[in-house]
Amino acid sequence: MSIFETGLGPSAVNHVALSPLSFIERTASVYGDYPSVIYGPIRRNWRQTYERCRRLASALVRHGIGKGDTVAVMLPNIPEMLEVHFGVPMIGAVLNTLNVRLDAQAIAFMLEHGEAKVLITDREFHAVIRKALGSLAQPPLVIDVNDPAYSDGEAVSPLDYEAFLADGDPRFAWQWPADEWQAISLNYTSGTTGDPKGVIYHHRGAYLNALGNQMTWAMGHHPVYLWTLPMFHCNGWCYPWTVTALAGTHVFLRRIDPQRILALINEHRVSHLCGAPVVFNGLVNLPEANRITLDHPVDAMLAGAAPPAKVIDAVERMGIKVTHVYGLTEVYGPVTVCAWHTQWDEQPLEERARIKSRQGVRYPTLEGLMVADPQTLEPVPFDGTCVGEIFMRGNTVMKGYLKNPRATDEAFDGGWFHTGDLAVRHPDGYVEIKDRLKDIIISGGENISTIEIEDVLYRHPAVLEAAVVARPDEKWGETPCAFVTLKADYQAIGEADIILFCREHLAGFKLPRTVVFVELPKTSTGKIQKYLLRDWAKAL
Known part of the structure; x- marks a missing residue:
């Protein structure tokens, strides 16, 4: 009998739905005493963070929230943002991280379109949240987060987050998702029109892209990760799950401050951080008297428009090694990387910067990447000249757009995800974006x-x-x-x-x-x- 004809199929013994929820359970059980959170005077270990996530899950259930319900959050980069990435999906609910820079009209649209049952919001955003809630026929249950580090806000709800957690069970028996295709989060993107589209992530994709981050960046055990990337953006590029899987330390930064970034890197021996070019421009443009040369290795992952060569040079002279990545909300954040070759280290600065500006090659967890004719899907030659659209396929592509089958069908036409970005492919296979198809x-x-x-x-x-x-x-x-x-x-x-x-x-x-x-x-x-x-x- 052929090995393919044994009749053996998946069972509870050899098949479990993939979910990043497994990361925190393992980390808490193996490295419970290791540091998980640093934020101002707050210090927590992984056992404590796991208990807080379970308390959140338990309290949500006690308030009638369950599988398939949407829990929206309007939070900056603070410890509560890490907790919702685990506590919300622990009960099969869907996490909707709202862009804290948006106006009330956009926030109201997302709350209504996503059918949010709960909104967890920081006091800093009280004005925009009050205005957004005022336009809703059925506002969600609102939970107030009072961050001691921010004293200028006002409570939007009498229901306090810490009191809410106190009502939860730290030993809550959360349920593993029965189906890895189950939604884990909802992220809104403007896409190519002014109407926000709701991008649905599933447990499988979140799990795989979280591992892809580690495989691509070789972060190692127990990284110390500084949150300079907005955690609302693509679920922080899946790094809430990645850093947790590696039993790392999350160092939180409420708002971007170049001087504070350097101080935190130095004080806590930060090993990794992510962000847009503006973050690194801020570092290199600090007054000379405020700059420091770091005395330990620091890796920075950068996405967006590649910075000028002088910025890359200045950042790396500070002791920060830059890695350039590319992705979209629809693919869980970065899924391509300008994978570095050691021989490129010998190139002059301008040439190194030119190479680093390319969007590169696919993550190991992205199965397909091509540059092709937008109409025929015929791949372009690897000549660095012929322009086509970037297409992707694989397990880290979204489920689709919420309540928008037409947009989903258009995005997936031909069996590939259409990014809308125009690029060339170099002879070595590296992709380089040249323009944006829809003027974003x-x-x-x-x-x-x-x-x-x-x-x-x-x-x-x-x-x-x-x-x-x-x-x-x-x-x-x-x-x-x-x-x-x-x-x-x-x-x-x-x-x-x-x-x-x-x-x-x-x-x-x-x-x-x-x-x-x-x-x-x-x-x-x-x-x-x-x-x-x-x-x-x-x-x-």
Whole structure:
């Protein structure tokens, strides 16, 4: 009998659903006394953190929350954000981490669209949360997080997070997901339009991408990880689960402060951190008197627009080794890496920086990566010249978009995930992005829809026509640049007037940083020629 005809199938003995929940159970049992959390004066070990996660799960159940229910959180990088990444899925609920930079209208949409039953929110965001909740017909149960490190906020709810945990059982018997395809989290992205799309992650993908982070970065046992990356973004690129699996230490930073980053790295011997180029620009632009040369190895993972060579050089002179990665919300964060070859160390700075700017090759946990014709899906030659769209497939691709089958079908057309990013593939197989198919602006690591900004601009009574493109920015990577044609009777309107109007309708990071008044270039059919506007923006 052939080995393939034995009739043996999966059973409880040899098949268990993959889930990152297994990481914290193992770490707490094996390394319970090892440090898990450092935040200001707070110090916890893995046994204590595991108990707090179980208390959260238990308390949620006591309030009627269960499998498939959405628990939204509006939190900065504080220990509670780690706890929700385990406590919420422990009961089969779905974690929805909200972007703390968004306005009330966007937050309200997400709470309603995601059908949030619970909202756990930090006092810093009381104003936007109150406004968002006020527009909902059925607001969720709100739990207030009072961070002693932040004293300027106000409670939105009398239900306190610590009191909520106290009502939970530290020995709560949480349930392993019966199906690894079960949703674990919901992340909203602007995508290529102004309407947010809800990206659904599953336990299997979260588990695998968390392991992919370790395999790609070789983090080793017990890393000390500094949270400079927003944890709301793609579930912190799955690092809440990765660092936990490695029995590492989570060092929390409520808001980005270059001086504080250096101090924490030095004080706690931080080994790893992630972020957008703006984080590292802040470090290298500190006054000379405030800079220090680190005396221990530090690895930094960077995603987004690659920084200039001088920034890479300055960062590495500080003792921080840079690794460039690429990904999207739809694929759990980074899934490609500019995997380094030792012979490249001998190259001059400019050449090393050029190589590091490439998006690279797939993670070991991503099964397929290609650059191909967007229509035919025919792969482009590996010549570093022919441009195509980046496509992906594998276990770390999202389940799909919540309540949006049309967008899901479009994204998965042809059996590949369409990223919308245009790139070339070099002879060595490394991918390098050249443009964005749908004009998305990536500023400080955040996606900004040009369509959303244009919609606001057209609401201004003085605006006849408007178009928005990305303008290169040394600090943020890119910022929105608006090209506006004014109506004849409003020629006195200036840049400040336009930006002030946008401020009333958009989150701060989405505001145009530059406004140019001009007659918009168009094709013979009346379509605005954005490729010309991009060239103009670069020349400003």
